[in-house]
């Protein structure tokens with residue numbers, strides 16, 4: 001079976017700015033594929049290229065087996081998009097937003113209405129079906145955008161930060177839906193800033209920075225390779241040489257303003273030795289997460 | 305040409321979207337279109353017209369209000385499309401991000417632009433039809449001078465739509481170029497208002513003397529020539545030229561609008 005997304009040497013320039021810098025990408029059917037990376041990394045740009053709304057500057061890209069430049073209309077008929085920015089139609093109510101969107105896919109009105117009502121039910125927006133868009137809360141708008149992305153029963157779903165601004169219940173609602181769709185064979189591309197979300201949902205992911213992929217793999221493998229299975233966090237009282245000491249233990253040491261992180265595979269052993277030496281210093285051991293990988297890779301400090 | 309081949313039923317869907325929004329509030333939309341021609345006909349036609357003596361048109365003396373009425377139809381064609389495809393389209397494009405949402409579906413950017421222009425032309429058609437109906441009602445009731453009976457009048461709606469495409473396309477070109485909405489003042493003051501005043505609407509272009517040829521460069525002049533001759537049933541060579549002018553300018557500005565808007569929209 002051909003890959004759902006197959007990209008070679010993808011480049012996107014905005015004037016002098018290289019937003020996507022020679023990336024290769026292969027996404028298989030039924031995968032949930034994640035894009036992580038700091039603001040401005042090029043996640044949304046890459047998604048725009050894949051969904052056929054932004055032409056590529058160089059490279060080759062096939063989506064669902066079709067060349068994106070030559071057959072954009074056919075590709076778009078088969079994909080669903082939840083953009084990062086709200087672009088719901090403020091001239092229509094909630095329900096009309098879905099039915100008018102369905103028309104762009106040539107879905108017959110009766111079928112569109114039925115589907116729209118199902119999706120509203122699924123996103124728990126049935127009560128709001130006759131509400132104007134500007135009267136929705138931010139989270140309701142995100143849910144409606146998600147519903148809209150599903151109106152054409154897409155084979156490929158592109159979700160750009162679908163859970164940003166959602167309350168915990170709504171986030172879990174979206175997560176359940178994503179798992180559900182995956183079970184039914186839908187391929188999903190997901191950009192997110194939430195590491196727990198990526199770790200839970202993604203089969204594979206990339207961490208992007210400045211238009212390039214820094215890392216690619218399954219969440220488990222990335223954690224194992226990059227930071228080991230556990231982390232020891234130490235609150236660092238200045239002037240005791242703790243960082244130097246930890247560097248001798250064989251793990252990798254990172255630091256933020258007031259904490260030292262030791263990535264290792266034997267945190268328990270190291271911690272008990274550490275406690276012997278520095279009995280008054282607070283330390284804790286926990287399993288490492290994708291967040292550790294991400295922060296190790298992109299730095300713990302706020303970026304410019 | 306790929307510009308054109310990218311246009312299909314998607315353009316109709318975009319048109320339908322705008323029509324749906326229009327008909328949601330159709331009552332408030334129709335009222336101004338009825339009032340405006342009434343005001344003009346009474347104030348300019350009956351009021352100002354009573355001061356006008358010996359007005360000559362096509363070698364005949366006619367009353368001012370009779371001259372004015374078809375000009376008002378032409379004006380409504382221009383304003384219908386021009387407002388819709390400047391302010392209307394700009395709001396949808398820039399503030400509402402409606403176009404961004406649509407182009408993520410099988411509807412292409414070219415469909416969106418064509419659909420917007422078709423919708424602008426529909427506004428021209430609707431507005432001018434209302435003006436025409438107002439004139440007919442007044443002609444039958446209070447102002448017999450504006451009772452037009454030539455069968456060529458039946459062509460007016462079709463020409464309105466064609467002229468609507470032309471004015472909407474010109475408007476769309478500006479929408480593709482302006483940095484912000486305030487900048488629409490320029491095309492309105494420098495192009496639309498001069499056409500409104502000098503485009504053979506309120507007085508015959510012959511009164512312009514040596515600068516009359518300049519008036520014939522303006523799209524509205526040809527539109528008002530057609531409206532007047534179709535209303536009076538005095539169709540001649542001039543109207544053939546006017547039609548040709550409108551057809552050619554429509555094709556050129558339509559294509560140009562697509563090229564320029566595409567440049568703006570493709571990111």
Ligand SMILES: Nc1ncnc2c1ncn2[C@@H]1O[C@H](COP(=O)(O)OP(=O)(O)OP(=O)(O)O)[C@@H](O)[C@H]1O
Nearest residue numbers: 014019037038039040041042043044045046084571
């Ligand atoms: N339309 C545009 N014109 C010019 N530059 C752009 C445009 N869109 C994005 N960029 C630039 O491209 C780069 C990548 O932006 P992009 O939106 O893809 O980032 P992102 O990874 O999605 O970030 P975020 O996490 O903030 O959503 C940024 O430097 C941005 O300024």
Ligand SMILES: [Mg+2]
Nearest residue numbers: 043044045084
């Ligand atoms: Mg983004």
